Amino acid sequence: MRDLEAVVCLSGGLDSCVTLAEARRVHGEVGALHLVYGQRTAARERRAFDEICDHYQIASRMVAEQPALREMGRSALTDLSLEVPTGEPKEGVPITYVPFRNGQILSVACAWAEATGARAVYLGAVEEDSSGYPDCRELFFRRFEAAVDAGTRPQTRIEICTPVLHLDKAAIVGRGVELGAPLHLTWSCYQSSDRACGKCESCRLRLRGFDRAGREDPIPYRS
């Protein structure tokens, strides 16, 4: 396994694609990490991951399977007996929240970074204009970074970089276009894998972002 400068967590969605585009501006040798945790649209997300990696000619790819998250359930993304909500978001943490999901992917990413000498881990979390997941907050990333610093070799220094954390979706779309990111290859829908449903919270946030950015979303939607 070759040495890396940075590890990028790449779900295959809009935010992580733009995050990868930012990482590629700064770093030469970048590894891409994809988490499979038994989510509904796993196969479609994996395709987006592969196609975005192909686009950027990324040689170092890792797909981390973590079926335990599905076994735990308690999220509409992993538990097929729960319905993905399609209305306007309600107050509080939504039912699509997957317990400590970003903790899982960051743990693998930081281990890979330590093993390959990478000094940065990128993750495309969005704090505002998002679903209100607790593991997408700045405070969480700063504390996780401090934990990684204490829990790895003395010479290991890993910065957790979240370049779109404080952008709204329109700004993320704009930045993606600016950087030439392959937004047509991304997938955000929580429940469909052929054409995006356009109704789940993830589709709504995405469509609103493109709309406000004055751009047309290049992926297919159900009419």
Place this chain on the structure above:
Amino acid sequence: MRDLEAVVCLSGGLDSCVTLAEARRVHGEVGALHLVYGQRTAARERRAFDEICDHYQIASRMVAEQPALREMGRSALTDLSLEVPTGEPKEGVPITYVPFRNGQILSVACAWAEATGARAVYLGAVEEDSSGYPDCRELFFRRFEAAVDAGTRPQTRIEICTPVLHLDKAAIVGRGVELGAPLHLTWSCYQSSDRACGKCESCRLRLRGFDRAGREDPIPYRS
């Protein structure tokens, strides 16, 4: 999946077995979590996990597979091209260190705790009288706990409990005997799965602990 009071990380070694015995003193419904990460003695550790769970009649068991750690290599426990050292331990972090391994298991354990309402996660790390792994230090656990607090639902409160962290191996053996822990079912050897080698750092630490506690180690060793 039923509600739990506590999640115990159980590798199947001496330290995690005594940690489980401590957790069972305090909590009724306990779940046991085992991490499989492509280590040399995975099958033997899994057997120890199963037998210890049977002993304590633990109904909620989870085996989390994480083959990505083997893919990364760079540790003598997961990379078969590296030899497990048998001499006296050298200065610094040993080659048996698996990058951020306790970060991996704690991420899964805390997700499971959040999904089941458990308020405590137990882990059998030892800081002194151990191999000098950075992810076995008190500072790491306190910081990880703070990260989990920021990265989970507002009502989620998870304490990371490490009851043997500041004990030496002799004290751990003594405590295990006191609590009636099934030490004969545990497995600590890094490289053998039939009879313990008696020579790797893990066997050395264990044998010295039993010796200083004035007890005979009940598991079989190569003569």
